[in-house]
Amino acid sequence: MEDRHAYEKVRVNGAPAEATLSTGTGGGGGPELRWRCAGGVTAERSLSLEADVLGVEANGKEVVVRAFVADAAAASCAAVGKRRREIRRRKDYVFEMAAGEGAAAAWGDTLRGCLDSFGRPKRLFVFVNPFGGKKRANKIYAAEIKPLFEAAGVQITTQETKHRGHAREVASSLDLGRYDGIVCVSGDGVLVEVVNGILQRTDWKEAVKMPIGIVPAGTGNGMAKSLLHAAGETYSVSDAVFAIIRGHKQSLDVCAIVQGQERIFSVLSMTWGLVADIDIESEKYRWMGSARFDFYALVRIMNLRRYCGSIHFVPAPGYEAYGEPVTQVDNIVERIEQNRESPGPGPGFSQGPSAELERSDWRFFDGPFVAVWINNVPWAAESAMAAPEAKMAIWM
Numbered sequence: 065m066e067d068r069h070a071y072e073k074v075r076v077n078g079a080p081a082e083a084t085l086s087t088g089t090g091g092g093g094g095p096e097l098r099w100r101c102a103g104g105v106t107a108e109r110s111l112s113l114e115a116d117v118l119g120v121e122a123n124g125k126e127v128v129v130r131a132f133v134a135d136a137a138a139a140s141c142a143a144v145g146k147r148r149r150e151i152r153r154r155k156d157y158v159f160e161m162a163a164g165e166g167a168a169a170a171w172g173d174t175l176r177g178c179l180d181s182f183g184r185p186k187r188l189f190v191f192v193n194p195f196g197g198k199k200r201a202n203k204i205y206a207a208e209i210k211p212l213f214e215a216a217g218v219q220i221t222t223q224e225t226k227h228r229g230h231a232r233e234v235a236s237s238l239d240l241g242r243y244d245g246i247v248c249v250s251g252d253g254v255l256v257e258v259v260n261g262i263l264q265r266t267d268w269k270e271a272v273k274m275p276i277g278i279v280p281a282g283t284g285n286g287m288a289k290s291l292l293h294a295a296g297e298t299y300s301v302s303d304a305v306f307a308i309i310r311g312h313k314q315s316l317d318v319c320a321i322v323q324g325q326e327r328i329f330s331v332l333s334m335t336w337g338l339v340a341d342i343d344i345e346s347e348k349y350r351w352m353g354s355a356r357f358d359f360y361a362l363v364r365i366m367n368l369r370r371y372c373g374s375i376h377f378v379p380a381p382g383y384e385a386y387g388e389p390v391t392q393v394d395n396i397v398e399r400i401e402q403n404r405e406s407p408g409p410g411p412g413f414s415q416g417p418s419a420e421l422e423r424s425d426w427r428f429f430d431g432p433f434v435a436v437w438i439n440n441v442p443w444a445a446e447s448a449m450a451a452p453e454a455k456m457a458i459w460m
């Protein structure tokens with residue numbers, strides 16, 4: 065696209081300045097606003113429309129640019145700690161146009177056109193789980209999440225989850241045509257419920273294309289941590305919301321798990337033994353927040369249990385030497401095919417991914433095991449990078 069520049073004499077938050085609005089990507093940097101205050105005492109300032117701006121509003125002679133920008137002072141405070149983190153803050157820039165209302169309306173239209181061209185979501189369905197983590201999701205939503213969505217002009221429909229399984233029920237029958245995405249203000253549990261609700265729909269093949277976002281408000285928050293880490297973003301509530309507003313997307317593998325008559329889908333991890341016990345049995349210490357995992361891990365490690373069984377798997381490239389080779393592949397394939405045919409959660413439900421099972425190079429481990437932990441993403445919880453090699457390619 066050809067670059068276009070519009071120069072205007074303005075006041076930026078009251079200070080006289082000259083501002084330039086550049087559109088297009090011809091220069092390589094993307095659309096941006098630049099200004100220098102009269103007298104040139106302060107350095108030139110700039111806002112990248114893609115990376116810094118939430119929304120825009122033209123009002124009379126004024127154009128209000130709602131931004132979410134790195135705070136230099138806060139960043140240097142954080143740098144005193146171990147790692148430099150970029151901390152973003154909400155900030156409004158009011159551009160008062162010397163040329164009057166016509167110029168403000170023209171800038172407003174151009175700025176909105178640029179933001180629209182980024183393909184950001186405009187209508188979101190938001191689940192809030194008041195029970196997750198330390199039960200602060202409603203407060204986090206009101207204080208940190210809603211204001212950002214409002215500043216970005218996103219239309220939000222909220223649904224507080226009322227009981228276990230509620231998010232799954234709602235996702236299984238939601239009119240998806242009315243939304244550009246679903247957001248979970250929760251831990252990983254509600255996200256998994258939404259994925260399962262989507263995959264039990266008769267229209268799951270279309271429905272599965274619906275982007276699902278997550279804002280950390282649970283205990284483990286492994287998916288939020290993994291997604292933000294893969295995108296090179298700071299792990300925080302506001303950064304997760306900003307990534308959703310900017311329309312960052314990531315495709316994920318889904319794993320189908322069949323146990324008895326039950327079929328469930330997993331996107332984060334599957335555990336058996338120690339880690340599952342820590343997760344489930346530490347429920348009574350929920351008030352501790354994420355410390356419940358550390359505390360209960362110690363309790364369980366001091367009283368290790370052993371689990372008998374065997375694991376058959378197809379190694380990823382580079383891991384062919386792990387485990388023992390399987391000679392009777394037919395038995396495994398038969399059992400997987402049986403599982404594929406077992407009852408599912410709904411009338412047209414997804415049966416899970418298909419693979420060329422017979423031709424795969426199967427291997428196995430025999431127990432007893434202390435823990436089996438199969439991870440789809442690097443971070444199983446915000447403080448546990450269980451599978452650093454788990455591959456995630458971020459699409460932006």
Ligand SMILES: Nc1ncnc2c1ncn2[C@@H]1O[C@H](COP(=O)(O)OP(=O)(O)OP(=O)(O)O)[C@@H](O)[C@H]1O
Binds near residue numbers: 284
């Ligand atoms: N109103 C509610 N009352 C009780 N349980 C609920 C309610 N709403 C949702 N749930 C259930 O709470 C469970 C835990 O939720 P969530 O995953 O959000 O938090 P968490 O367990 O603290 O975090 P994580 O899964 O990241 O460790 C979910 O399985 C969900 O079904």
